[in-house]
Amino acid sequence: MAEHIKVTAAYFSPTGGTRAYVKEIAGAMSAAVEELDLTRPEVRRQKRQFGPDEVLVLGVPVYYGRVPEVPDLLDGLEGKDTPVVLAAVYGNRAIDDALLELSDLCAARGFRTAAAGEFIAPHTFSARIGAGRPDASDKESARELGRRALDKLAQPDWQPAELPGKRPYREFQRAPFYPEGEESCVSCGACVRACPVEAIFASNPKQTDAERCLRCLACVKACPTGSRAVRGMAFEATRQRLEQLLQQPRQPVLYL
Ligand SMILES: Cc1cc2nc3c(=O)[nH]c(=O)nc-3n(C[C@H](O)[C@H](O)[C@H](O)COP(=O)(O)O)c2cc1C
Ligand code: SF4
Ligand code: SF4
Numbered sequence: 048m049a050e051h052i053k054v055t056a057a058y059f060s061p062t063g064g065t066r067a068y069v070k071e072i073a074g075a076m077s078a079a080v081e082e083l084d085l086t087r088p089e090v091r092r093q094k095r096q097f098g099p100d101e102v103l104v105l106g107v108p109v110y111y112g113r114v115p116e117v118p119d120l121l122d123g124l125e126g127k128d129t130p131v132v133l134a135a136v137y138g139n140r141a142i143d144d145a146l147l148e149l150s151d152l153c154a155a156r157g158f159r160t161a162a163a164g165e166f167i168a169p170h171t172f173s174a175r176i177g178a179g180r181p182d183a184s185d186k187e188s189a190r191e192l193g194r195r196a197l198d199k200l201a202q203p204d205w206q207p208a209e210l211p212g213k214r215p216y217r218e219f220q221r222a223p224f225y226p227e228g229e230e231s232c233v234s235c236g237a238c239v240r241a242c243p244v245e246a247i248f249a250s251n252p253k254q255t256d257a258e259r260c261l262r263c264l265a266c267v268k269a270c271p272t273g274s275r276a277v278r279g280m281a282f283e284a285t286r287q288r289l290e291q292l293l294q295q296p297r298q299p300v301l302y303l
Contacts, residue, residue, distance in 0.1 A: 051077070052076070052077060052101060052102055052197075052200070053081075053100070053101040054073050054076045054077035054079075054101070054104060055073075055080070055081045055082075055083055055095075055097070055103050056070055056072075056073035056080045056081070056083065057069070057083035057084075057104065057105045057106075057124070058083075058084065058085060058086070058105070058107070058134075059086050059115060059117065059120060060084075060086055060107075060108065061086055061108070061241075061243055061261070061264065061265035062169075062171055062264060062265060062268055064108065064136050064169060064177075064180070064181075065107060065108050065134065065136040066084075066106070067181050068106055068136050068168070068185075069104055069106035069134055070082075071181070071186050071189035071190050071193070072104050072132060072134060072164070072190070072192050072193040072196075073193065074190070074193070075190035075192075075193030075194050076102065076132075076193040076196065076197050080104075085120060085121075085123075086243045086265070087243070088243065088245055090123070091117075091120065091123050092119070092122075092123060093123050094123050094125070095123055095124055095125070096125045096126075097124065097125065097126045097127065097129040097158070098127055099127050099128045099130075102129070102130050102132060102161075102196070102200065103129055103130070103131045103132070103153075104131070104132045104133075104193070105131055105133055105134070105149070105153065105158075106133070106134035106135070106136055107120075107134075107135065107145070108135075108136050108137065108138075108168075108171075108263075109135050109136065109137035109138075109141075109142045109143070110219075111143075111217065111219055112142065112144055112216075112217040113145055113148055113217060114148045114149050115261055115263070116219060116261065117244060117261070121152055121153070121156050124156055124158075125157055126153070126156055126159075127157055128157065128159060129157060129158050130158070130159055130161040130196075130200055130205075131150075131153050131158040131159065131160055131161065132160075132161055132163065132192065132193070132196045133146055133149050133160055133162075133163035134163070134164050134165075134166060134189070134192075135149065135164075135165045135166070136165075136166050137166075137167060137168070138167070138172070138173075138176055138177050138289075139167050139176050139177045139180075139293045139297050140289070140292070142165045142212075143212060143216075143217045144213060144214075144216040145212070146163050146212055146302070147211065147213070147214065147216070148216050150163070150207075159207055160207050161196055161199055161200055161205060161207065161303075162196035162199060162208050162301070162302065162303045163192075163210055163301075163302040164188065164192045164301045164302065165211075165299060166180075166181065166185060166188070166189060166299045167180045167181075167185065167297050167299065168180050168181065170289060170293070171262070171263060171264050172264075172285060172286050172289055173286045173289055173290050175290055176289060176293045177293075188298075191301065192301050195303055196303070208302045208303055209302060221262070222262045223281045224262070224278075224279055224282040224285070225262055225277065226260075226264060227253060227254065227255050227275070227276075227278075228252050228253030228270075228274050229253070229275075230274075231272055231273070231274045232253050232274040233272055233274070234252055235272075236249065237270060237271060238252055238266035238267075238269050238270050238275050240269070241266050242265060242266050243263060244260070244261055246259035246260040246261075247266060262277075264277070
């Protein structure tokens, strides 16, 4: 496979950590990368076909050791024996079955996993966990993944990467807490636009559809007035428990 191969960088990344890694990996593979932001529902609705001579770099955050529960996540992507390089980005706990699940989802849509990596970014529930990641060394690991994937794809008989994880996947969980808008909300709609799964009512952005909500906190980050927040003891307890448990920084792992 030639070095001027067409590379698409696709990511689901509510708070930007996954995007940073996917861009590094893809950037090491090609100078002209097309971006596909699957965080946006309207982008997920667009159909995009990939041939056998191009590469998809695809990253997701790890939620409870799994791929985030977004039913239409890959609906728009259709490969034709297209190589894919995967990234699972997590908040310094573990990725569990996320890479395996993502690879299975890709296989069902015509993609073959050539290489993959697990990387660390700030935890959604506490900026103190994974603070400053990706750092220079993380970015170099991501670029190494891109370079080594290119080398591998240059071999005509390359074999799919061996990935960690097991089937059936870890059971999915849902946190008891979720963000809502407060009295100070000025109905600007920024959170409605930022929500990746349309869980905020445009007619009343103080409300959240708890069934749909991923707890990704993109809306909290997007709110210009600090009116959207997760309140209550359950969130604080989770945050404190995670901060205590996850003090030791973990390092990237590459799978080829
Ligand atoms: C609902 C939820 C579940 C999470 N579960 C895990 C987990 O199982 N392991 C972990 O290390 N991080 C976990 N995280 C943290 C995210 O994987 C991490 O913050 C990731 O970098 C977010 O990606 P983004 O910045 O692209 O949105 C979870 C975050 C959320 C919101
Ligand atoms: S409402 Fe839920 S899913 Fe939507 S942005 Fe906020 S936390 Fe994420
Ligand atoms: S972003 Fe903040 S101020 Fe704007 S509608 Fe949402 S909660 Fe209200």
